[in-house]
Amino acid sequence: MTATGESDAAGPTRLAITGATGRMGEELLAEAADRDDATVALATSRTPEDGPLEGVELDSEAEFPTLLGERDVDVLVDFTVPEPCVEAVEAAANAGVGAVVGTTGFDSSETAALRAASEQTPLLKAANFARGVQALLQIVGDAAAAMEGYDAELIETHHNGKRDAPSGTAKAILQEVEAARESTENAASDGADASGNRVHGREGTAPREDDEIGVHAVRAGDITGIHEVLLAGNDEELRLTHRAEDRGVFAAGALDAAVWLDGRPSGWYDFSDVLGGE
CATH class of the missing domain: 3.30.360.10 (Dihydrodipicolinate Reductase; domain 2)
Incomplete structure (x- = not known):
């Protein structure tokens, strides 16, 4: 699928996908495999032995903060659950990596933590990427x-x-x-x-x-x-x-958002920004 936004970086956007063996993680890997504007540089899971998936080797989520820098990641894409999502986003912010968040169910303190991270790095959060x-x-x-x-x-x-x-x-x-x-x-x-x-x-x-x-x-x-x-x-x-009808629609939208977010200034973004072409 053609992304709706243009990345400022040369070459495809290098992605980190957390929860790679989950419902949405596998969809994201499959979507990335079909695109020219994005590539998976890092995919983590609590069960990395279940890999590879879509030709991508899996790493342990415990190694995520260290591997972010080693793999030269541009944007994190997270569809997991609130607590590990916040931890991943904070690690991404500390590494200067953007974040696309499709996880839902945050409480007020977790939302505040995401807001704080967006002061360090571009963060796009949406409840739905369709x-x-x-x-x-x-x-x-x-x-x-x-x-x-x-x-x-x-x-x-x-x-x-x-x-x-x-x-x-x-x-x-x-x-x-x-x-x-x-x-x-x-x-x-x-x-x-x-x-x-x-x-x-x-x-x-x-x-x-x-x-x-x-x-x-x-x-x-x-x-x-x-x-x-x-x-x-x-x-x-x-x-x-x-x-x-299929989770692939959410994966496609999330990767459109990741490509669009790559190279953007720090701040809080929404999927409507991507579709608006700003």
């Missing part, structure tokens, strides 16, 4: 504002191994709806938790309040990801749905 999700985020606020007073529900569905609920993408969608309606004073930034008027599932006697947003997280099978926003009222309903 272009269709970015389009959904752009239009859902307009829809919620236009349908003032309508009931709002969000249903998100992922595979049975998904750790955080609701998903980072769901939280980003909720923020757009809440901002459009001004229905909560603490619509969080950067995917941090904020309850606002969100109701997570319903049980027993639970009459709906006018300004609440129902949030429903479904976990089953190997479903890649479905996000649906329902706005209903005035004898009509609008459903906005994004369905990811």
Whole structure:
């Protein structure tokens, strides 16, 4: 896939991929193998003996900080879990290596640590690297504002191994709806938790309040990801749905982001920056 941004560095962007034997790690390795603008210089795993994958030898994650410099890495791409992700990003920042973060589920202190790292190195964090999700985020606020007073529900569905609920993408969608309606004073930034008027599932006697947003997280099978926003009222309903059929779409977007980020100044970036061509 052609990257949406041009790297300032000569030659392909040299990547470090953490969690290489995980669901997204393997997708990232496969995507990189098909590209000319990026190459995997370092891939780490808790189980490096499971390699090589896509022709790439695996190293132990314990060696990650040392190998960053030895392998001349340009950008880290991390889709793991919060604590090791923060550790990897901090190591990257100390080494002057950029970071693309697709991990979700951070608490406030972990988000603060990522923010601090972005003062040392370019860091791009996104809850979702699918272009269709970015389009959904752009239009859902307009829809919620236009349908003032309508009931709002969000249903998100992922595979049975998904750790955080609701998903980072769901939280980003909720923020757009809440901002459009001004229905909560603490619509969080950067995917941090904020309850606002969100109701997570319903049980027993639970009459709906006018300004609440129902949030429903479904976990089953190997479903890649479905996000649906329902706005209903005035004898009509609008459903906005994004369905990811394959994790490869996230890997492609993440590597587009890594190539775009290579050579950028320190700071905090979002996937929308990549698609905007800034």
